[in-house]
Structure formats: structure tokens, C-alpha cells
Amino acid sequence: MLCYKDMTFCSFYTSCKDGDNCFRALTDKVLEDARNSRLPVSNFMEKPDCFKESKAKMKRFFDVIKKGY
Numbered sequence: 001m002l003c004y005k006d007m008t009f010c011s012f013y014t015s016c017k018d019g020d021n022c023f024r025a026l027t028d029k030v031l032e033d034a035r036n037s038r039l040p041v042s043n044f045m046e047k048p049d050c051f052k053e054s055k056a057k058m059k060r061f062f063d064v065i066k067k068g069y
């Protein structure tokens with residue numbers, strides 16, 4: 001199936017050390033562009049090879065969830 005940019009994006013980037021610079025990061029911008037091009041977005045079910053856990057970001061991530069996003 002044809003997907004946006006024909007690649008798999010990472011929704012774990014918010015808790016990844018390199019997430020801010022990762023070309024796989026599933027950002028709001030990516031989602032918006034995909035929506036505009038009417039293509040489905042493929043994303044990783046599990047953390048990809050490039051994922052490096054960041055404790056600080058992990059905390060921020062859960063703080064956001066607690067606040068109810």
C-alpha cells in the first residue's frame with residue numbers, strides 16, 4: 001500500500017534522545033502534510049533501531065499525558 005513518503009514514521013520520538021532531529025519523527029507537521037496529501041501514514045509498532053531513550057523526555061511525555069494533553 002502507498003504510504004506518505006513511502007516510509008515508516010516513529011511516534012516514539014518524543015521520548016527519544018535524538019527525536020528532535022530524527023527524520024523518522026512523526027511530528028504534527030508530518031501528520032498535517034500526510035492529511036493534506038490524503039495518504040495514510042505508516043508508523044512503527046515498536047521502537048525502531050535508532051530509538052535512544054531519554055529519561056528527561058520520558059518524564060515530560062508522561063507529564064503531558066497526566067495533564068490530559
Ligand SMILES: [Zn+2]
Nearest residue numbers: 022024050051
Ligand atoms: Zn529515530
